[in-house]
Amino acid sequence: MNKTLQLTLLIAILLSALSLSAQVRSCYDIQYTSFPSGDSPFKDQVVTVQALVSGSRYYTGSSSSSFGFYLTDSVSGPFTGLFVYSNQYQPQVGDLIRITGTIVEYYNLTEMSNITNYQIISSGNALPDPALVSTGSLMSAVTAEQWEGCLVKVQDVTVNAAPNNYQEFYITDGSGSCQVDNGFFNLDHTWQNVLVGTTFLSIVGIVDYNYSIFGLNPRSNSDLTSDDSTISLSIPAQQQSLSSNFAIPVYINGISAQNTFSDFQMNISYNPNILQYISTSSAGTLTAGGGLSATSQPGTLSMVFNNAAPITNSGVLFNLNFMGFHTGTSQITATDVIFDGNTLTNVINGTVIINSSYNSLGDTLTVIQRPILNVPEIVIPGETMSITCVAPQTTSGWQANLLHGNKTIALTVNSTEYVTSPDRWLLSVTIPNVPVYELYNLQVLASGGISDITRNAVQVLPSRRTNYYFAHLTDLHMPTRIFYPGAGWDVDSTSVLDFRAVMEDLNIIRPEFVLITGDIFNEGEMENFNGLYWFGWLQKIFSEFEIPFYLVAGNHDIGGWNSTPPPAGSSRRNWWRYFGWKWLDNSSTTWPLHTQDYSFNYGNTQFIGLEAYDNYENWRTNIYGSQSFTYPQLTWLNMELNSSPLENKVLFYHYDFSDQISLSASNVDMALWGHIHSNSGSITSQPFNLSTRSVCDGNRAYRIIRVNGSTLVPYNTIYAGASGSSISVNYFPNNYGLADSVRATLYNGQSIGFENSLIEFKMPSGGYSYNVTGGVLEQVDRSGAFNICYVRVNLGANSTVNVSISTGTSPVDDEVQIPAVFSLQNTYPNPFRSNTSFTLHSTKAVPLQIRVYNLKGEVVKELFKGYSDGSEQMFGWDGKNRNGADVPTGMYLIRVQSANLTQTLKTIKVK
Known part of the structure; x- marks a missing residue:
């Protein structure tokens, strides 16, 4: 054997030995880290990994040629997945491969790129069972980082935010919301029949990290297992412009040939101060065949549907047509929902945000330069405050006011001074006692027709707290993250x-x-x-x-x-x-x-x-x-x-x-x-x-x-949640200033308590006193069309607090003027099949009329007409109409009325 051949063989043997001795890593080796940043310990290093392909052809951008695939270890769990960015190789799910490349952190996503070696060892291998996780665990980087690149599964989830323009939607199993994306689908893919309220028995997918969000990516439609047995009602969230007309669809999900209905009824509430109801439309919906009726009162719609032929499909039940009447947010809440005599509990309510038109000039700074909306002043009565204004040096007769609602509070002007570099007026004013501690607009007036108002510029407090909390937020990037001239910017x-x-x-x-x-x-x-x-x-x-x-x-x-x-x-x-x-x-x-x-x-x-x-x-x-x-x-x-x-x-x-x-x-x-x-x-x-x-x-x-x-004492960052549900307040029956008794349920899903929480109950106007439970009534603003009751609430960490307010009765001198008082105890049983009853407590004998109504407002039966006995009485209803016939299943209203008081009970008859 010549020396050249010997040398060649020796080199080959050495190279082979080096190759065999190179350490083969697992996905866990690459991903597991104790670094707070989440960066891989192998960042910027060339490594070899052997693992199973768990997902193929994952698109990383707007180009069909930009994609990669995911790997998984043979045992599922945290840190067991890894993304490989390469459009050169296209393995199949179940392939066992050995691959060499560089580990990089691409916008905080750990991935392998710059592939130098690729080998398929075997094909058709079974993947490990996906790790079972909660949706809440994918909501925050603190808990989601460990699942980056991993094959996971969530169970019993409901869609709480429908697909957006990027085909991202959100789901929850009750623990918090997580995003579902379509990275494994073609770029023109759109989700079908994914609506707010749609339920899935399970969704399997791989967790990615894109645009600072962890998302669950199903690899195909077979990774989504629908729950066809659960019927749900859903109302989507919308944004609309002031004075615009728009429709709000009400969806029903889970209806099929095996799961039908032929009648329903429900109440839908909205804020009549924000929305003006126009009509209900069934054209092009499931109720287009007729039988739908709507009874409207301010803030409430009573919907009734009866149809001989059963409805066999999911979709839009009907559309509610509104006009944006005032800027703000209105909840659209469906209650007492009954389908074919059965109460529907799976209801997802919506909201409508009415924006003032952005296609107009805003309130640019003219005279007042400080305090202003974005650089306000926080003051207490008796303090002096400086106001900086721009006006000619010859200006005189300066006046200043605080404005809130229809309240105007004059400020004493102590001094005025014109200064230069820059040229401006400095006004010193004194803050007086105010009728309501609030965030006020600031107004200045002066000679030459000067009049200027800046919004939300002065917060008046009774005192400054020594123990308090403030908030920090950053990088809003409104109104859109799409840069000019990208589509949709x-x-x-x-x-x-x-x-x-x-x-x-x-x-x-x-x-x-x-x-x-x-x-x-x-x-x-x-x-x-x-x-x-x-x-x-x-x-x-x-x-x-x-x-x-x-x-x-x-x-x-x-x-x-x-x-x-x-x-x-x-x-x-x-x-x-x-x-x-x-x-x-x-x-x-x-x-x-x-x-x-x-x-x-x-x-x-x-x-x-x-x-x-x-x-x-x-x-x-x-x-x-x-x-x-x-x-x-x-x-x-x-x-x-x-x-x-x-x-x-x-x-x-x-x-x-x-x-x-x-x-x-x-x-x-x-x-x-x-x-x-x-x-x-x-x-x-x-x-x-x-x-x-x-x-x-x-x-x-x-x-x-x-x-x-x-x-x-700073805290870790917290998150409002994909559907805005981490902290919420819901009012029953509503907070529109129509009811004299309101309950608010506050939910705090954060690990931090907020003892300074505040809710503002809108109550009917008048000189009422109030009874409050669950909070502290701090002040009442009686200056407007409604009484605004400010109730402070200690909202503990991970808690739900119920706060109730009701109008009290102020003492008067003449007992004859005191209205007759009675109260009702709810019907029992409710729902009922044949008989139900309720108890009436009255303070003295008063004339009463008790009637049963259906949701169309028709009198079904009169139960009593005469005088109460001034004590406790029980009344019953046998579920029959005035002719003695059984009434259909559904909801009915029992209304008790005296000369100056009316109260209503709701009861449900079932089969």
């Missing part, structure tokens, strides 16, 4: 829904204030472009906050984009017009003010906000440079920190792009920021340097920080 408003879910939580739990650290816009330069007014739109949405909030700008707000048509500088000029301040628009480098930085104090804590940006469009680089912070900003910050004697110091800004702020060196106790769309920092190590996950992309995230005396 001008019509999509998904990010608005995300923010509304967070705002609804905060309006219930009532932090003292909210800090918002920028990127409220996706593209801040688009105001008045293509006929759209996004600044005006967001300003109107922000005015629906019932608590003060402080806002600073981020790079998407003021950085500008070269790829959009508006000229450079548009985003900053838009910001100055709406959120402040006009004197910042100065091109001179010697001018001292170019950025919106400010501070405010609450108790013993100073809060300092700074704008932050990337100057993408290179506008006025001689002033703004390429990114924040500028030297004047840092100089101002040091002056603020050194001049304040307050014990705690909290910074809030979008992002420290140039890594310029040292918290410890500056003696700062906490910094709150965003930009990275994920949580970062320790809640136990000081100084606290904390990023909060974004509101957008379905995250709906926010962070609570407590202040206990002089101690700052």
Whole structure:
């Protein structure tokens, strides 16, 4: 054997030995980590993995050529899955492969790419049973990270948010909501017959991480097992414009040839202050054949349907036609739902949000510059407050008022001073006692016809708390995450829904204030472009906050984009017009003010906000440079920190792009920021340097920080939930100002308690006293069309609290004027088959009439007419009409009426 051949054989043997000795890893080896970031311990390393293919051809983007596949270990469980990004290889499910590539973190998704070796060892292998998980465990990164890439299964789930434009929908098993996506389907795929209320016995899929959301991806339709035996009623959520006409479909699910119905009845309530009912339509629905009737009263619809032929399909039962009457949110709630005599319990109710039209100019800053909507003041009676205004130096006769509803409260103007650099008026006013502690609009009046109002600018409190909590949120990216000119950029408003879910939580739990650290816009330069007014739109949405909030700008707000048509500088000029301040628009480098930085104090804590940006469009680089912070900003910050004697110091800004702020060196106790769309920092190590996950992309995230005396206590980020259901309040029968007795059920699915929660009961107007259980009645505003009763509630962690309010009877001198009082005890049994009864308690003998009505308002039978005996009496109904015939199954109303009081009981007759 010659030396060359010997050398060749030796090299081959060595290479083979090296190959065999290379360690083969499992998916668990790659994925398991104790790093808080969730990064793989093999990040940026070349590794070899041997595993089973659990899902093939998973699309990663908008191109059909961009895909990969998933691997699983032979035993299911946490950390046992891995994504492989490669369109070069297309294995089949069940293939056992050995593959070599580089482990990377692609936007926090652990994956293998840059494949250098690929081998199919065997095919047709059985996969392990998917791991059984709850939907709630896929809701938060804290619990979902371990399931990234894994084959899992959820059971007994209900759709609580229908597929959106990206074919993402949400499900829940009661533990929380998780997203279902269609990454394994063709790009033109749409889900069929997936409606709010649709139930599944199980869904199997692989957990991905995309746009900061963990999602469950079925590999085919066979991974979804429908629950055809469960009938459910559902009403979807909608957003509509003010004064627009629209239809709300009411769906029935689970109907088939084996599961039919021929009659139903139900009550549907809505807020008549938000929506104006027009009609009910059955055209093109399951009830198109006739037999549907609707009885309308303000805020309530009674629906009855009778049809000789059974209905054998699921779909739209009927449509409710409304007009958007006023901005706000109305619940659409179906109660007492009965199909063929059987009470339906699986009901998913909807909401309608009525937005003011965003296609109009908002309230730009004119005279009042501070306090304003996004830089308010928090005051107590007796304090002085400064008002900054822009007006000619010759202006005189300054007046100031607080406005709320139809209340106008004059403020004493102590002094006025005109100052320069910049030119402005400084007014000092005194806060008087107020009839209601609330978030007030501020009005100023002066000579020359000056009149200006800024909304939600002054929060008046009875006192400042020493123990309280506030909230931090960031990266809203409204109204859409679609960049110009992508399809849908001008019509999509998904990010608005995300923010509304967070705002609804905060309006219930009532932090003292909210800090918002920028990127409220996706593209801040688009105001008045293509006929759209996004600044005006967001300003109107922000005015629906019932608590003060402080806002600073981020790079998407003021950085500008070269790829959009508006000229450079548009985003900053838009910001100055709406959120402040006009004197910042100065091109001179010697001018001292170019950025919106400010501070405010609450108790013993100073809060300092700074704008932050990337100057993408290179506008006025001689002033703004390429990114924040500028030297004047840092100089101002040091002056603020050194001049304040307050014990705690909290910074809030979008992002420290140039890594310029040292918290410890500056003696700062906490910094709150965003930009990275994920949580970062320790809640136990000081100084606290904390990023909060974004509101957008379905995250709906926010962070609570407590202040206990002089101690700052931050919490882990929490989430409003995909359907906004993590914190909620439901009113029975409604909160529309129509009922004199209302119950509110508050639910808190968070691990944090909120002792400062507040609900506002809307009650009929009048000089009533009130009885409250489950909360503390703090004040009553009787100045409007309704009495607003403010009830403080201690909402514990993971709890449900029932709060009830009812009108009391105020004592009067003449006993003759006291109305006759009676009360009713509910019918029993209910539902009933042949007989039911109820008890009436009366304080004295009074004339009464007791009748039974059907839901059409027709009298079925009169049970009693005469005088009560002034004590306890029992009345019964045998389920027959006035002719002695059995009445059909369904709901009936037993109405007890005296000269000045009417009460109604609901009872249900079944087969």
